[in-house]
Amino acid sequence: MESLFGDTYEPQDEKSRLFADVILPVPIPKMFTYKIPRSLSEDIGIGYRVMVQFGQKKVLTGIIGKVHQKPPKEYEAKPILDVLDTYAMVNPLQIKFWAWMAEYYCCHIGEVMNAALPSGLKLSSESKIQLNPAYDSETSMYPLDDREEVILQALASREELSYEDCEQLLGIKTIHGIIKSLVIKEAIIVFEKVKDKYTPKVETRIRLRKEYAEDKKALESLFQVLDSKPKQEEVLLKYLQEIPVYQNPELNTKGLDKKAFSEAGLSMSSIKTLIKNNVLEEYKLIISRFEEIEESDEKIILSDEQMLAMQEIKEAFEDKQVTLLHGITGSGKTEIYIQLIKEALESGSQILLLLPEIALTTHIVGRLRKVFGSKMGVYHSKYSDNERVEVWNGVISGKFSFVVGVRSSIFLPFDSLGLVIVDEEHEASFKQYDPAPRFQARDAAIMLAWLHQAKTILGSATPSFESYYNARTKKYGYVQLDRRYGEAQLPEYFLSDILVDKKKNLLKLDFTRLMREKIQEALNKQEQVLIFQNRRGYAPYISCEDCGWIPECEHCDVSLTYHQFGEEMRCHYCGFKEKVPKICPACGSGKLAAVGLGTERIEENISLLFPEARVARMDLDTTRSKYGYQRLLEEFGAGNIDILVGTQMITKGLDFEKVTVVGILDADRILYFPDFRAGERAFQQITQVAGRAGRREKRGTVVIQSRKPDHYIFEKVIQGDYKNFYVQDMTERQKFFYPPFVKLVKISTRQKDYKTAEKAARHLHNLLNDIQVKKIMLGPEKGLIGKIKNQYIFESLVKLDKSGNAQAVFKHDLQLILEEMYANKEFRSVRVVVDVDPY
Ligand SMILES: Nc1ncnc2c1ncn2[C@@H]1O[C@H](COP(=O)(O)OP(=O)(O)OP(=O)(O)O)[C@@H](O)[C@H]1O
Numbered sequence: 030m031e032s033l034f035g036d037t038y039e040p041q042d043e044k045s046r047l048f049a050d051v052i053l054p055v056p057i058p059k060m061f062t063y064k065i066p067r068s069l070s071e072d073i074g075i076g077y078r079v080m081v082q083f084g085q086k087k088v089l090t091g092i093i094g095k096v097h098q099k100p101p102k103e104y105e106a107k108p109i110l111d112v113l114d115t116y117a118m119v120n121p122l123q124i125k126f127w128a129w130m131a132e133y134y135c136c137h138i139g140e141v142m143n144a145a146l147p148s149g150l151k152l153s154s155e156s157k158i159q160l161n162p163a164y165d166s167e168t169s170m171y172p173l174d175d176r177e178e179v180i181l182q183a184l185a186s187r188e189e190l191s192y193e194d195c196e197q198l199l200g201i202k203t204i205h206g207i208i209k210s211l212v213i214k215e216a217i218i219v220f221e222k223v224k225d226k227y228t229p230k231v232e233t234r235i236r237l238r239k240e241y242a243e244d245k246k247a248l249e250s251l252f253q254v255l256d257s258k259p260k261q262e263e264v265l266l267k268y269l270q271e272i273p274v275y276q277n278p279e280l281n282t283k284g285l286d287k288k289a290f291s292e293a294g295l296s297m298s299s300i301k302t303l304i305k306n307n308v309l310e311e312y313k314l315i316i317s318r319f320e321e322i323e324e325s326d327e328k329i330i331l332s333d334e335q336m337l338a339m340q341e342i343k344e345a346f347e348d349k350q351v352t353l354l355h356g357i358t359g360s361g362k363t364e365i366y367i368q369l370i371k372e373a374l375e376s377g378s379q380i381l382l383l384l385p386e387i388a389l390t391t392h393i394v395g396r397l398r399k400v401f402g403s404k405m406g407v408y409h410s411k412y413s414d415n416e417r418v419e420v421w422n423g424v425i426s427g428k429f430s431f432v433v434g435v436r437s438s439i440f441l442p443f444d445s446l447g448l449v450i451v452d453e454e455h456e457a458s459f460k461q462y463d464p465a466p467r468f469q470a471r472d473a474a475i476m477l478a479w480l481h482q483a484k485t486i487l488g489s490a491t492p493s494f495e496s497y498y499n500a501r502t503k504k505y506g507y508v509q510l511d512r513r514y515g516e517a518q519l520p521e522y523f524l525s526d527i528l529v530d531k532k533k534n535l536l537k538l539d540f541t542r543l544m545r546e547k548i549q550e551a552l553n554k555q556e557q558v559l560i561f562q563n564r565r566g567y568a569p570y571i572s573c574e575d576c577g578w579i580p581e582c583e584h585c586d587v588s589l590t591y592h593q594f595g596e597e598m599r600c601h602y603c604g605f606k607e608k609v610p611k612i613c614p615a616c617g618s619g620k621l622a623a624v625g626l627g628t629e630r631i632e633e634n635i636s637l638l639f640p641e642a643r644v645a646r647m648d649l650d651t652t653r654s655k656y657g658y659q660r661l662l663e664e665f666g667a668g669n670i671d672i673l674v675g676t677q678m679i680t681k682g683l684d685f686e687k688v689t690v691v692g693i694l695d696a697d698r699i700l701y702f703p704d705f706r707a708g709e710r711a712f713q714q715i716t717q718v719a720g721r722a723g724r725r726e727k728r729g730t731v732v733i734q735s736r737k738p739d740h741y742i743f744e745k746v747i748q749g750d751y752k753n754f755y756v757q758d759m760t761e762r763q764k765f766f767y768p769p770f771v772k773l774v775k776i777s778t779r780q781k782d783y784k785t786a787e788k789a790a791r792h793l794h795n796l797l798n799d800i801q802v803k804k805i806m807l808g809p810e811k812g813l814i815g816k817i818k819n820q821y822i823f824e825s826l827v828k829l830d831k832s833g834n835a836q837a838v839f840k841h842d843l844q845l846i847l848e849e850m851y852a853n854k855e856f857r858s859v860r861v862v863v864d865v866d867p868y
């Protein structure tokens with residue numbers, strides 16, 4: 030606020046002061062109000078990162094969510110200590126989006142912030158030490174030992190030291206004892222220093238000094254001087270070769286990467302001399318971590334069907350915010366996206382293409398790069414922290430107006446989205462289960478688009494039933510593509526009965542005869558095969574053939590998965606590992622056998638059955654490295670792999686010309702899953718993986734192994750009868766009150782002690798039951814997995830009426846009940862997890 034009296038003016042009342050509500054990374058459901066000191070009021074606003082005092086001892090960094098003039102009622106606002114940015118890292122639309130997410134998914138806005146910010150933008154503080162100015166070694170009562178002396182001496186010449194510095198100085202690993210002792214002896218002070226985790230990538234560059242670059246005569250006489258110094262002359266010549274300043278002096282400003290000299294084998298000491306003699310100069314340049322890629326002007330010509338679909342999408346957008354693009358596998362949805370993205374870019378708006386998995390992102394990015402070059406940003410967890418900050422900043426600066434990414438990319442700082450595309454919208458991996466916010470990225474993306482007044486396309490060959498429901502009830506637009514692009518046909522299906530083959534002794538290493546024959550045929554013709562099994566590791570478990578003992582995790586209620594690699598058993602829930610015992614600890618028998626099929630074992634079996642084939646495996650274990658996916662997909666695309674075994678990673682979106690056979694080894698595992706969506710998921714998974722086969726001229730083959738080949742789902746999949754399957758399934762859901770007819774909220778209580786967990790669950794359940802809204806409550810029951818990481822789990826399921834304000838009222842009361850629970854001594858140690866739309 031401008032004041033006539035300049036700085037000497039003191040406002041009469043608090044009201045004319047500015048306050049900021051700051052979002053802090055703490056599990057408390059609100060923002061905290063701080064005073065904006067006058068000295069900072071010019072450089073502060075929504076979305077700036079600030080440092081504040083929290084409680085007695087802590088200094089935290091948070092983000093300003095709101096600026097206003099209302100002092101807090103319950104406490105005296107403390108001042109903001111410092112601003113960390115020169116521009117807003119987060120825009121007001123994002124804050125709105127976070128607030129919506131916290132409210133809808135019943136979590137704290139600080140938790141949303143935590144999920145939203147790439148860790149490179151989160152500040153951490155580091156403990157440092159400095160000399161205590163009051164300390165005098167002559168008069169101190171406490172003598173220092175040798176190590177303490179070393180540290181004090183170092184502090185005499187350096188203002189501060191980190192703990193790490195001290196460790197290095199002394200060559201030891203644990204420094205805390207020594208630091209503590211120095212503090213007690215009042216020789217040093219420990220303080221916190223905030224550090225930015227993001228470090229820009231810098232290149233050291235060399236250029237000619239201006240005097241020479243802009244004056245040819247000076248340059249010529251320089252060469253005369255260097256005549257007797259051939260090594261320096263060589264350096265200069267190299268520079269002029271690469272940067273022809275003779276022709277164009279302006280080129281000199283950008284200089285040359287210092288590495289170019291060392292790579293050419295030139296003498297570094299000559300460069301040093303030239304710098305010292307003011308001929309060359311060295312400077313640092315901040316460069317991007319992403320290389321520049323030119324887009325091609327290759328034109329895509331859409332087929333008549335695709336053109337029509339595009340037209341229909343645009344028409345649907347006239348009165349609908351969301352349109353479902355239901356196009357069968359291989360119908361060419363990606364090409365339609367590309368066309369729509371191009372048009373949106375031309376109109377100057379931002380675009381987000383959301384994908385369910387990194388494997389798929391890697392695959393599609395290859396295709397999109399050719400069209401969009403480096404205008405397109407990519408965002409996922411295999412990127413380093415620094416790279417993610419650069420994408421974030423690139424969205425702010427306008428460098429990336431189009432981003433392709435997974436779940437977390439909905440949090441990027443878009444300010445003018447025009448189009449959001451969610452591909453494979455039915456995918457379960459859009460849901461984040463842990464930690465909070467437990468959000469569904471597709472649903473959140475629709476909300477995000479709505480905040481921007483942008484349009485959303487949901488694309489899938491097998492839409493989620495809730496999206497299809499929304500399309501049928503005209504909430505969403507609906508566009509269909511029911512032919513594959515070009516000459517390609519849908520694949521031919523074969524059901525293969527595992528039990529029949531077993532009886533006839535035709536089952537070899539878990540492959541039926543039909544499966545083996547079809548694979549062999551493909552190999553003979555140099556075609557490729559995909560084998561799908563949704564279970565990683567070697568075998569689901571190990572069992573004693575004599576007494577039936579099965580090893581279980583010490584911390585969770587699950588059996589351990591056997592991984593042949595490393596000869597160990599692992600818990601897929603908590604990461605616990607154990608060596609396989611030599612004899613059964615229960616009965617002493619030596620007959621321990623691996624039971625069941627994981628991807629590792631399938632890979633091994635294939636190598637035994639088809640020794641000539643080149644086999645590879647794609648699952649979580651083989652794609653841990655940064656380029657794991659890319660390498661496998663490239664190798665497969667280049668034809669260096671004949672058979673690729675994989676988990677759900679290989680089921681969707683992949684488009685490889687030479688894949689003609691797809692095998693599903695254990696379809697029953699997909700069918701029988703205790704969930705109301707089991708049928709829908711089975712239909713989707715089988716159709717999707719089958720859809721990888723025969724995507725060009727040659728028709729593909731799909732072999733499904735099952736113990737129940739006459740299950741009705743197979744029939745529906747084979748007929749491609751999505752609609753009737755949907756109708757049938759929906760009648761069940763309506764009858765038994767499942768989404769989309771009700772809203773589900775799952776509430777689980779977790780505690781190390783079984784009894785307390787159960788008691789808390791009952792207590793909470795009763796309180797929730799009393800909330801006056803239309804609802805059905807199930808539970809509390811022991812969770813499907815009763816114990817994870819030593820915590821016993823009990824669950825209540827709430828089915829809320831979708832009409833009226835049942836949801837809002839329930840969520841509001843739930844908040845109060847939880848606060849009460851936490852205030853109750855008995856249940857303070859119980860963790861309550863609320864999951865809205867837990868599927
Ligand atoms: N207009 C077009 N011009 C040239 N090629 C096309 C065109 N449309 C589609 N294709 C090709 O057809 C194949 C299938 O297309 P695409 O991968 O987009 O299918 P999809 O609908 O995404 O299928 P899925 O749901 O199985 O992922 C791709 O190889 C794609 O390049």
Ligand SMILES: [Zn+2]
Pocket residue numbers: 582583584585600601602603604605818
């Ligand atoms: Zn475990």
